[in-house]
Amino acid sequence: MAKAREVMSHHVISVRDDEDIYAAIRVMATNEVTGLPVVDKHETLVGIITEKDVLVLLYTMQDRPGMVRDFMTRDVVCFDQESDVAEVAEALRTRNFRRAPILDRGRLVGIISRRDIIRHMRELRNEDRLLRDSILELVF
């Protein structure tokens, strides 16, 4: 089974905890992501801001200025980059979040979403198909 680092997206769009919340919402909307990891000035993960957090904020019309850290979810399930993908997949299957930040000694280095796992599953199948086709070619 693959390690988290082999399946994760390396290109992670994150926001700083002291960023203006509306700037973060714009980042989320323009990048078509459903959640953004939040880091402090040392690049240490301190939370996550999700579509759900944003929806609640917009809906309740909280127009007071605020920073990301005032609205983010602090209790984030994350994994080390050496973790087994199956372990990450199990968390994403049984829990109600669709992405988990991936850390290397506490620093944010990637993210694994349900989509990343499904893409990995698709690759596994395709590898098998290629292998099967080349064996068939050898035999016949």
Added chain:
Amino acid sequence: MYETRTIMSTDVVSVPRNTPITEVIELLVANDITGLPVVNDDGTLAGIVTEKDILALLADVRYACGTVEQYMTREVVAFKLEDDFIAICECLMNSDFRRVPILADGKLVGIVSRRDIIRFITSPLT
């Protein structure tokens, strides 16, 4: 009052119940979507299949077979086209799913996701 029909996405990718699950995996990735409605022959909603449902296949994806019907969620919260948009907002704020199918005469006509609502509210911002 905002109308659901102006906010919902109408270009919805849906599949019939007998679609192979492997095809669903391809559709989710190719269309960059997190779930898709499953429909009966008459266009009525049979269920919804999400990324979460598919993750259960990881251990034996190489041998995965069967149709979407075996993996989909059957109890789906759906709204009618004439339902109040505010009710949909509140539902998506308080639930663990991120989209709801929209029906007209029982048939699937659209989807409203959290993203659709955020985009709608922030459209002057972005």
